[in-house]
Amino acid sequence: MQSETDIAQRATSLLPAPRAVEGPTRRGLELDDSTTLWAAPGTESTERWLRATLGAALGLPLRPGAPDAPDGIRLVLDQTLGAEAYRLDVTAEGGAQIRGGDPAGVFWGAQTLRQLLGPDAFRRAPVRHGNRHGLPHLRVEDAPRFPWRGLLLDVARHFMPKDGVLRQLDLMAAHKLNVLHLHLTDDQGWRVEIRRHPRLTEVGSWRSRTKLGHRASPLWDERPHGGFYTQDDLREIVAYAAERHITVVPEIDVPGHSQAAIAAYPELGNTDVVDTTALSVWDTWGVNPNVLAPTDTTLRFFEGVFEEILELFPADAARFSAFVHIGGDECPKDQWRASPAAQARIADLGLADEDALQSWFVRHFDSWLAARGRRLIGWDEILEGGLAPGAAVSSWRGYAGGIAAARAGHDVVMCPEQQVYLDHRQAPGEDEPVPIGYVRTLEDVYRFEPVPPDLTADQARHVLGTQANVWTEVMEDQGRVDYQEFPRLAAFAEVAWSDLPASPERDFADFERRMTAHYARLDALGVAYRPPAGPLPWQRRPGISGRPVDGQPPNR
Numbered sequence: 001m002q003s004e005t006d007i008a009q010r011a012t013s014l015l016p017a018p019r020a021v022e023g024p025t026r027r028g029l030e031l032d033d034s035t036t037l038w039a040a041p042g043t044e045s046t047e048r049w050l051r052a053t054l055g056a057a058l059g060l061p062l063r064p065g066a067p068d069a070p071d072g073i074r075l076v077l078d079q080t081l082g083a084e085a086y087r088l089d090v091t092a093e094g095g096a097q098i099r100g101g102d103p104a105g106v107f108w109g110a111q112t113l114r115q116l117l118g119p120d121a122f123r124r125a126p127v128r129h130g131n132r133h134g135l136p137h138l139r140v141e142d143a144p145r146f147p148w149r150g151l152l153l154d155v156a157r158h159f160m161p162k163d164g165v166l167r168q169l170d171l172m173a174a175h176k177l178n179v180l181h182l183h184l185t186d187d188q189g190w191r192v193e194i195r196r197h198p199r200l201t202e203v204g205s206w207r208s209r210t211k212l213g214h215r216a217s218p219l220w221d222e223r224p225h226g227g228f229y230t231q232d233d234l235r236e237i238v239a240y241a242a243e244r245h246i247t248v249v250p251e252i253d254v255p256g257h258s259q260a261a262i263a264a265y266p267e268l269g270n271t272d273v274v275d276t277t278a279l280s281v282w283d284t285w286g287v288n289p290n291v292l293a294p295t296d297t298t299l300r301f302f303e304g305v306f307e308e309i310l311e312l313f314p315a316d317a318a319r320f321s322a323f324v325h326i327g328g329d330e331c332p333k334d335q336w337r338a339s340p341a342a343q344a345r346i347a348d349l350g351l352a353d354e355d356a357l358q359s360w361f362v363r364h365f366d367s368w369l370a371a372r373g374r375r376l377i378g379w380d381e382i383l384e385g386g387l388a389p390g391a392a393v394s395s396w397r398g399y400a401g402g403i404a405a406a407r408a409g410h411d412v413v414m415c416p417e418q419q420v421y422l423d424h425r426q427a428p429g430e431d432e433p434v435p436i437g438y439v440r441t442l443e444d445v446y447r448f449e450p451v452p453p454d455l456t457a458d459q460a461r462h463v464l465g466t467q468a469n470v471w472t473e474v475m476e477d478q479g480r481v482d483y484q485e486f487p488r489l490a491a492f493a494e495v496a497w498s499d500l501p502a503s504p505e506r507d508f509a510d511f512e513r514r515m516t517a518h519y520a521r522l523d524a525l526g527v528a529y530r531p532p533a534g535p536l537p538w539q540r541r542p543g544i545s546g547r548p549v550d551g552q553p554p555n556r
Helices: 004-010 044-058 103-116 162-174 231-243 259-264 296-312 334-338 340-349 354-370 400-407 442-446 478-485 488-497 508-525
Strands: 020-022 027-031 036-039 073-077 086-091 095-100 133-136 138-142 148-154 179-183 247-254 323-327 375-379 392-395 412-414 463-470
Touching: 004 133, 027 086, 027 095, 036 044, 044 073, 044 103, 044 231, 073 103, 086 103, 095 103, 103 133, 103 138, 103 162, 148 162, 148 488, 162 179, 162 231, 162 478, 162 508, 179 463, 231 247, 231 296, 247 296, 296 323, 296 354, 323 354, 334 340, 334 354, 340 354, 354 375, 392 400, 400 412, 442 488, 442 508, 463 478, 463 488, 478 488, 488 508
Parallel strands: 036 073, 073 095, 148 179, 148 463, 179 247, 247 323, 323 375, 375 392, 392 412, 412 463
Antiparallel strands: 020 138, 027 133, 086 095, 086 138
16 A cells, blocks of 8 residues: 555655645545546547556556546646646546646646556556555646757667667656657668668668677677668558657768768769778778768758658658757768869869868758758758758757857757766766766766857757767667666656756755655666666676767767
């Protein structure tokens, strides 16, 4: 039997922290087999989620009921609340009511309801005898700080099967994150089926072997590695995300990070300076010199790719569904400098140099996407040489790119590597598996501030939000991804959602207290997180070197 104290304490352990909680004062409602669920028009996705997920975890049928059932759950839209905002009321007399400013707000309120029911609500089937589950008497009023609360998942370096991506979406939903930036292509693999160019997956989706650890490591995994998502797989991922009010933003890298595409179609490379027919999908890490040739053939090829991408990732009513990420980062210019064809293109276009040629390449796809009602977003290198007004910037090389973009009137997603690259090591100890980049502890992530103080109030409005990035060079399976993400992703989620004070005044001790309760939820979800005391023996990777040089993180 759940005690009054246990039920009340759940209200003080919510994560991310809500804006306001009134109560708890006593046991407010007990859910059992007789509890009903009523959903107003527009809240159907949360109704389905409550029955399929919460109902399954607790063994509750949550049968349809009347809107005035005194001990039921009610879902209501309330236009007086803001976008994604919600109010959750639980009383013994009135049941549990979730009012949302929009369907997403209702869904986030349901996530809070789930936390109030305890860790058992995060399992897939009941683990206790008896179907009675207490909720505290309280009111929660909440709304997000940022509209873009993102996670980049790199499936190009190490492929994550579809079921793993769906699981990631569930973990995002549990933390009120709402944008999955899916990094689908790179030198090490092409992960999306393009029907008009079948060799992209026939050849480009797998590599013959894989570097183990940092690129300077002498070790190799000699097994072939690969995989890709069919178009129906991606439609399923997008639909599954939409049910959880998450937008999937695809990334197709151009003009750099493209060796997998060139290996499949050698004519895409700079054939006058390198034998592109000899290239294979890259098996190591770092910045690759093989970039796309700035030819009409390349442009037409990738227009065809993006036509299929737009069909797979439709621009619907979701706020960020119009965005398509084109990468645009880490494009070495050596081949263009040596290529007579590239130099002729520079002359024909009247461009100043190779940097301007890359800007021309980016602008071409900016215009192409805009003509189809879509918006280009790219890494902060796309600012170099100028950018069309509608394009947005992912600021990864610190804050500088985001500051420059916001000052120029461009929307920005802040994801600086020094703060929110979750592939970076979590502690300085030798036990950290494949220690990469900067040491970024749980507290470091919690103290991250997405809006630089250098921006004026008007400029700061261009900061759409923030994103944690998970690059998978040294994450070969789900357990490794879990370890690098958690618990830091929980801290990041609070930074993205909650209206926190300035970094020095943030109460990390209180966050740690709430994390103690949250670890039990992660355990119930089966997340292989990094324990507070350090990695478990099977989470270590002895003998596989990283790059633990302070201040010198690895290139993507």
